[in-house]
Amino acid sequence: MSVGEADPKGLIRESYRIDAITEAECRSIFVDWALSLPVGVDAQDAIRTVLLAYEGATDHPMSVVLAQGLTREGGTPARRGGWRGRRV
Incomplete structure (x- = not known):
């Protein structure tokens, strides 16, 4: 996979260029990137x-x-909302 495919909008690239960026701001950018x-x-x-x-x-x-995104465990959520959560 190329970097262009991994970062199609250049969000990660731009985050590395921002001086004095905080971890909280990086988390926000990460969510935008993932979506x-x-x-x-x-x-x-x-x-x-x-x-x-x-x-x-x-x-x-x-x-x-x-x-941290690599070490997070994926999986199925433990609880489902809506009608699926109430269905027996």
Whole structure:
């Protein structure tokens, strides 16, 4: 996967260019980035690709957020809302 495919809107690239960006701001950008990934793109692969592209910036808050994104456990939510949650 190329960096262009992993970061189609350039959100991650721009976050690395912002001086004095905070981890909270990086989390917000990360959510926007994750929602903008094209259908069929594996988010874990995209995170790995972007981390490799910016491996020299290990102390950057976005690198921390991306690394946390890799360690998060996926899975099915424990509770479902709406009619599915009330269905027996």
